[in-house]
Amino acid sequence: MSADTVIEAEGLTKTYGSKVAVDHISFTVGRGEIFGLLGPNGAGKTTTILMLLGLTDISAGEVNVLGFDPAREPLSVKRRVGYLPDEVGFYEQLSAADNLRYTARLIGFTSMDREKRIAEALNRVGLGEFADNRVGTFSRGMRQRLGLAEILMKGAQIAILDEPTSGLDPHATSELLGIIRRFKSEGVSVLLSSHLLERVQSVCDRVALFSGGHIALMGSVSELGRTVLGAGYVVDIEAEGAGLADRLALIPGVSRVEQTGIGKVRLHAERDVRSEAAAEVVASHGRLKYLGVQEPSLEAIYTHYFESKPDETLKEGARHAA
Amino acid sequence: MRREGSAFNGLGVVMLKELADHLTSIRFVVLELVVMALAVVTVYVAAQDIKNTVAEDPFLFLKFFTTSSGSLPSFLFWLSLFVPVVSIGLAFDSINGEHNRRTLSRILSQPIYRDALLFGKFLGALLTMAVALVVLWLLVIGLGLLFIGIPPGGDEIARAFVFLLVTIVYSGVWLALALLFSILFRSAATAALATLGLWLFFFVIWPVLAGEIAQIVVPPDPRYMALGLQTPGTAVLEQVLARLSPSTLFGEVVVALLDPTTRALGPIYLSQLQGAVLGAPLPLGASVLIAWPQIVGLLATTILLFVIGYVVFQRQEVRA
Numbered sequence: 001m002s003a004d005t006v007i008e009a010e011g012l013t014k015t016y017g018s019k020v021a022v023d024h025i026s027f028t029v030g031r032g033e034i035f036g037l038l039g040p041n042g043a044g045k046t047t048t049i050l051m052l053l054g055l056t057d058i059s060a061g062e063v064n065v066l067g068f069d070p071a072r073e074p075l076s077v078k079r080r081v082g083y084l085p086d087e088v089g090f091y092e093q094l095s096a097a098d099n100l101r102y103t104a105r106l107i108g109f110t111s112m113d114r115e116k117r118i119a120e121a122l123n124r125v126g127l128g129e130f131a132d133n134r135v136g137t138f139s140r141g142m143r144q145r146l147g148l149a150e151i152l153m154k155g156a157q158i159a160i161l162d163e164p165t166s167g168l169d170p171h172a173t174s175e176l177l178g179i180i181r182r183f184k185s186e187g188v189s190v191l192l193s194s195h196l197l198e199r200v201q202s203v204c205d206r207v208a209l210f211s212g213g214h215i216a217l218m219g220s221v222s223e224l225g226r227t228v229l230g231a232g233y234v235v236d237i238e239a240e241g242a243g244l245a246d247r248l249a250l251i252p253g254v255s256r257v258e259q260t261g262i263g264k265v266r267l268h269a270e271r272d273v274r275s276e277a278a279a280e281v282v283a284s285h286g287r288l289k290y291l292g293v294q295e296p297s298l299e300a301i302y303t304h305y306f307e308s309k310p311d312e313t314l315k316e317g318a319r320h321a322a
Numbered sequence: 323m324r325r326e327g328s329a330f331n332g333l334g335v336v337m338l339k340e341l342a343d344h345l346t347s348i349r350f351v352v353l354e355l356v357v358m359a360l361a362v363v364t365v366y367v368a369a370q371d372i373k374n375t376v377a378e379d380p381f382l383f384l385k386f387f388t389t390s391s392g393s394l395p396s397f398l399f400w401l402s403l404f405v406p407v408v409s410i411g412l413a414f415d416s417i418n419g420e421h422n423r424r425t426l427s428r429i430l431s432q433p434i435y436r437d438a439l440l441f442g443k444f445l446g447a448l449l450t451m452a453v454a455l456v457v458l459w460l461l462v463i464g465l466g467l468l469f470i471g472i473p474p475g476g477d478e479i480a481r482a483f484v485f486l487l488v489t490i491v492y493s494g495v496w497l498a499l500a501l502l503f504s505i506l507f508r509s510a511a512t513a514a515l516a517t518l519g520l521w522l523f524f525f526v527i528w529p530v531l532a533g534e535i536a537q538i539v540v541p542p543d544p545r546y547m548a549l550g551l552q553t554p555g556t557a558v559l560e561q562v563l564a565r566l567s568p569s570t571l572f573g574e575v576v577v578a579l580l581d582p583t584t585r586a587l588g589p590i591y592l593s594q595l596q597g598a599v600l601g602a603p604l605p606l607g608a609s610v611l612i613a614w615p616q617i618v619g620l621l622a623t624t625i626l627l628f629v630i631g632y633v634v635f636q637r638q639e640v641r642a
Contacts, residue, residue: 046641053431055640075327075433083431089424093343105335106432147428 004031006158006189007052011061014047021047023213024061029158029191034184036200037193038298039210045193046086048210049160052191053083066157079107082151086162088143092136096127096146099135103150121153122146125179141172148179159183161192165199177203197298209302217305225296228305234294235267235274236260241286251276263289325435332434333442340446344412345453353411354454357404358461364390364397365462369469381603383474384481384580386466397462398576402569405489406496406525408454410517412447413500415510417635422510427640440635444501444628451493459486477582480606485579488613491620492572496521498627505635524567532567536560561588568623571616578613587612 007029014022022044029035037045050056052063054070054077063069068076090099097118104114122128125145135143144164151159164180165173180203183190194200200207201221209217209224217224226233237248240263248267249257256268267273274291281288344350368389372382379385390396417440420426430436463482467473474482500517507513536559543553564570574587582603604612 050427050641055427055430073326075331075435078431079433081431083428085424085427085431087424088428090428091423091425102335102339103429103432106332106429106434108331108433150428 005029006031006066007035007191008064009048009052009061010063012048012051012058012063013060014044014051014056015059020213022051025208025213025215026061027208027215027218029189031189032184032187033205034180034190034192034203036204036207037191037210038195038197038200038207038302039216040195043210044213045210046162049083049162049191049193052160053078053081080156081158081160082154082156084144084147084151084159084161084164086166088147090135090138090143090146093134095132095134096122096138096149097131099146100150100153104153107154117153117155121149124152124182125149126175139172141168141175144168144172144176145179148176156188158189158191161190163194164192165194165196173199197302201295201298207298209305211306217301221298221301222295224298224301228301233267233269233272235269235272235277236290236292236294237265237267237277237281237288238263238290239265239281239286239288241281241284244281244284244286247280247284248277251280327433327435329435329437330441332432332438333445336434336439336442337446337449340443341449344447344450349411350408350450350454353404353408354457357400357408357454357458360400360404361397361458361461362465364394364400365465366469367391367394368397369466372470380475381478381481381582382470382472383463383466383478384582386462387482387485388580398580401458401489402525402572405451405455405493406521406569407518409447409451409493409496410500410514410521412450413443413497414504414514414517416443416447416501417504418508418510418513419504421508430640436636437632440501440632444497447497447501448490448494451497452490455486455489455493477606481579481582481609484606484610485576488572488575488579488617488620491617491624492568494624495568495620495627498624498631502627502631502634505631505638521569525569528567529564529570532563533560535563558588565616565619568620571619575613575616575620578609578616582606582609584609584612587616 005028007027009028010026011024012022012026013020013024025044025048027035037048039045047056051058052065052070054074058071063071065077066080068080070077090096091102094102100118100121101114104118109117119128119131122131125148127142127145127149130138130142135146138146148159148161148164159180161180164176168176177199180190180192192200192204204221206218206220207224208215217228219227237244245257245259245265248254248265251267251269251273253271253273254267254269258266258268260266267277272293274293278288278291365386368386368391371389371391372385387398387401388396390399415422417426420429420439429439459482463474463479496517499520500513503513503517504510507516536556540553540555540559542556546553565574578584578587583601585604610617
């Protein structure tokens, strides 16, 4: 395991009787990376997470979390990893701070350390003023934030979030994603699972698409877009300048130029041609107003992949990705 | 393969939280208040009774626990209802409650083993029962002092104290059973009904059933019947069967402890009475010795039920 890898799974398998829930999956998560496990319900995401935490037995394969084996050293793993379960629950009759106090005692923080960590964590997720309110009065979004506060309080190096955004309204979702991004900026690795593709697309560095216990596809969203949709790069330019479209068409790698409006051009290219396009506009003394590359939508990738592949090739692809 | 770290990490934390939760829970406070009220009434009535009739009894104080008057059953009877019901009330949603509140996976993702959670919950509930029973016990003794004004003797206090300990052990049986059912059944209501049903079966139905079964297996001898006596074989079998119930075991221990003249639990042969001074009290040690198998039986039942629950819980999936 390299110094920058925090989770390494190799041939991870979970069977319940004859039913295979997770089938030989392999992946790595790097330090400070946001890694998404995406796929429909029942695809094996939660089972994978529970195996990483040592909360369920591993049927076959190897896992390494921060240098520890969750099956043999669960306490070391659980001390360093924070977990936000799907539809997290708290003790309703206790206040937010009391719920965290209980967890902090279980972790074994000293009482001085405890209060400082709790206050800090609650403030960071925006629940500082609700510290003494009973969790019974909290909305779904507030509970999720309280769950994140617990991970912050723990000082976890890895945050594992199971469906963190499900059932949240758009405002609460964007708040939550904001907190998750802050995890990353502090060097905390995040492993999150979701069946809501577009929501998590914006935060994940890399994703693994689950299907029937396999990892069907893995990589960054734009990589996946290219492999699956074969679309290459789509670069939008808004600029003023004479004969710009013709000049842009001459850039090596550009396959097609499309006029999408007055002064608006769309380039279809097989690589990222943004810098060349910008240089070209400037060289022709044009005024560049907008230059952007279109990210492929994860939803499109997912639908396209699973619709275009019959069962056989799907398994082939899964083995390939694994 | 040895596990890393101690299985008891976090045990004290879980135990104290459970204790705090129970002591502040409405369901516990209500039951405790009801029993306290019953204790006051029964001890008062018993005191009136004692003043009138058995004034020369050397074990006067123990009568507070056992005297029933007219339609009002003794304190002991209320206790034998209260202990199982409250124990079951404390523990029937221990594990499935955590499941249903969706707190289980969050708590188990903290650096503790499942052992700590289960053991902490059991000990927390047992400690709660112990607190409640000690309070009740002191209440009865205190009221007894107030009502008749004669201080209890050392032997009486010792007997009452052993009785208290046995009652706590007895509550452990029902706690362990309720805990087991809270692991087996995902729905708290199912677990509560199953545990209460089993208790009612053992408390009400089994003693009757044991007699019937014994009569079928060993039909009574007409010669004994002609004398108005129980056939020894039938009586022994009936007792063996009845002792499968924890409430029977508890009842027998209580008889041995609170009635110092008890020489044996169960049928007695005339030869065993040779040289005995009938009605003379036994020393405490001898009384405990008589009830020792029953006490061990109660302890063993508790441990057995807890272990079954432990094994099932270790293998259970945490996901909802």
